[in-house]
Amino acid sequence: MAVNLTRIYTRGGDAGKTSLGRGERVDKHDIRVEAYGTVDEANSVIGLARSTIAHAVLGDPRLAEADSMLGRIQNDLFDLGADLAVPEREGKAERLRMLASQVERLERDIDALNAPLAPLTSFVLPGGTPAAAHLHLARTICRRAERIMVELASRPNEPVSDAGIQYVNRLSDFLFVASRAVNQNGAGDVLWVPGQNR
Secondary structure (H helix, E strand, C coil), X not given: CCCCCCCCCCCCCCCCEEECCCCCEEECCCHHHHHHHHHHHHHHHHHHHHHHHHCCCCCCHHHHHHHHHHHHHHHHHHHHHHHXXXXXXXXXXXXXXXXXXXXXXXXXXXXXXXXXXXXXXXXXXXXXXXXXXXXXXXXXXXXXXXXXXXXXXXXXXXXXXXXHHHHHHHHHHHHXXXXXXXXXXXXXXXXXXXXXXX
């Protein structure tokens, strides 16, 4: 799939419309646009998290492993955006789609990062290292993307790939585990204390 971007602005969206992957014009507030836009938002925050991890990677193979996984995820999220931007319609040529193998790889990555972590005794509050805090932010945006995708899929004639929904569901789990991994393998986690401030 070749991409050729020679002109950045087109003026095509000045009236509040945008084009899906096959050229179909929709409102910029269309729920499908909201879905892939929210996936892009999650991807951007993952990039922010990676920029903070990059300063700490030297000498820490666990951080390097997490960063490598996050790099693959950023590419997958562009695949997911492409999948969402070109709804699968009957009789149309197949385009880039999310695959079950991408979901399975994400599950293996979750298991690899989670294995050395101590079991949790409470819920984790977002925070700790800057990288962990950014990964928690990405996790919540990912959950929002999932809610939008599920709503989109519930509408008539608005197909969303099963693998796409499964991927974004697993991704929020991955981001939670990754936040603990970059939080000194959970040692820097901030735990919820129910009713602490009553």
